[in-house]
Amino acid sequence: MNGMNRLDIKQLRVLQSLFDLKNLSQVARKMGLTQQAxxxxxxxxxxxxxxxxxxxxGNSMxxxxxxxxxxxPIDEILxxxxxxxxxxxxTPQTYKGVFTISATDYATQALLPQLFHITRREAPDLRLIVRDFASDNINQLIAAGEL
Structure with missing residues (x-):
C-alpha cells in the first residue's frame, strides 16, 4: 500500500507535538487522547x-x-x-460582485436609499440587484443562491 494512503493529519500532529513536548503523556493530554492512542x-x-x-x-522522547x-516539512504542511x-x-472594500436582494415596496422606499448610499461608500465595486419580494418561493431562491 502506498505510504500516502497510510498517513493522516492526526499522525502529523502527533509528530509535531512530540517535537514540542517530548513526552507521550503530555502529547496525549494536549490532543485529548489516551497515551495508548x-x-x-x-x-x-x-x-x-x-x-x-x-x-x-528517561521521561523524555x-x-x-x-x-x-x-x-x-511537517510544520510547513500543517x-x-x-x-x-x-x-x-x-472585505466589502475590495469585493467585486453582485448581490441580489428581495424587498417589499415599503423596504424599497424606506431602506434601500440608505443601503445604496452605504454600499457605494463601503463597497464601491459591489452591484446590488433588487427583486420584488415573492414570499411563495423565497426559500428556494435563497437555497439556489439567487438571493
Missing part, C-alpha cells in the same frame, strides 16, 4: 517511515535524525492545511 500512532509512524523516530530517554529531518481551512474573510 498516541503510542499506537507513533507505532504506525515508525512502520511508515521505517525508523524509530523517537527514542525514550528524543528525536532520531530521521525524525529531525521531518520536522520542518501550516498550509491551517491556511487552507481558514474561513474566507469578506
Amino acid at each position: 498516541i503510542s499506537e500512532q507513533l507505532r504506525k509512524l515508525r512502520d511508515l517511515f521505517d525508523d524509530r523516530l523517537f527514542i525514550r530517554q 528524543v528525536a532520531t535524525p530521521k525524525a529531525l529531518s521531518l520536522q520542518q 501550516k498550509q492545511l491551517e491556511v487552507l481551512l481558514e474561513p474566507e474573510v469578506f
Whole structure:
C-alpha cells in the first residue's frame, strides 16, 4: 500500500507535538487522547517511515535524525492545511460582485436609499440587484443562491 494512503493529519500532529513536548503523556493530554492512542500512532509512524523516530530517554522522547529531518516539512504542511481551512474573510472594500436582494415596496422606499448610499461608500465595486419580494418561493431562491 502506498505510504500516502497510510498517513493522516492526526499522525502529523502527533509528530509535531512530540517535537514540542517530548513526552507521550503530555502529547496525549494536549490532543485529548489516551497515551495508548498516541503510542499506537507513533507505532504506525515508525512502520511508515521505517525508523524509530523517537527514542525514550528517561521521561523524555528524543528525536532520531530521521525524525529531525521531518520536522520542518511537517510544520510547513500543517501550516498550509491551517491556511487552507481558514474561513474566507469578506472585505466589502475590495469585493467585486453582485448581490441580489428581495424587498417589499415599503423596504424599497424606506431602506434601500440608505443601503445604496452605504454600499457605494463601503463597497464601491459591489452591484446590488433588487427583486420584488415573492414570499411563495423565497426559500428556494435563497437555497439556489439567487438571493
